[in-house]
Amino acid sequence: MTERKTNPCFKQCPSRRFIELIGDKWALLVMHALANGPRRNGQLMQEIEGISQKMLTQTIRRLEANGLVARHDFQTIPPKVEYTMTELGCSFRTVLSSLDDWLDEHVPELLMLPV
Template structure:
């Protein structure tokens, strides 16, 4: 599936089938919230990151993305395919093999992923220090004064 034909109830901006005006993600009726929900999943982002380096077979993705179960990998790949971000190609071999790659729509997210890479490179140490103080260890979280 190519293009911007989102499934899972995702509609253009206002959720009413029109694309007039900018998206309003703070509005509960804005369809961009469904996209935010999809793309905000950690496994979705990790799969997209792995696929931006080129097509991958299922087993290669599972080995590359540490900690993902086969069940979750399959579910997320199906959802990404249904939403037009990933393409599944049957290699027509025996035994059967398929490979996954980003569609044009999926590749359009590469600039966003590169900006995330840059942010991680610049801020990961500061962010990691904040995680140590987020309350999960029983310590008080660090908050801004102001």
């Protein structure tokens, strides 16, 4: 067995910061939406039901600051800004896809969970 380079259970492990970042439900949902291609702010607001503009802005800024999302300002009037996954963000698509597969497989059990 190969020795792992990370152990997020240790407080000082660099992987822990990433897990804390994507462990936020809004971050995971924004990444999920962007996995399908570039999105404008309004598109993200429509696609991610229940997110407020304030929370979307905060989430995108955190993802951008951590190198997962890129903001492209087209410098037009009216303003046009688009968000995309960075190369690092794109490498996370496999994890998102695996999560989607797991969720699809376990829908009956998930429907039984208490709210």
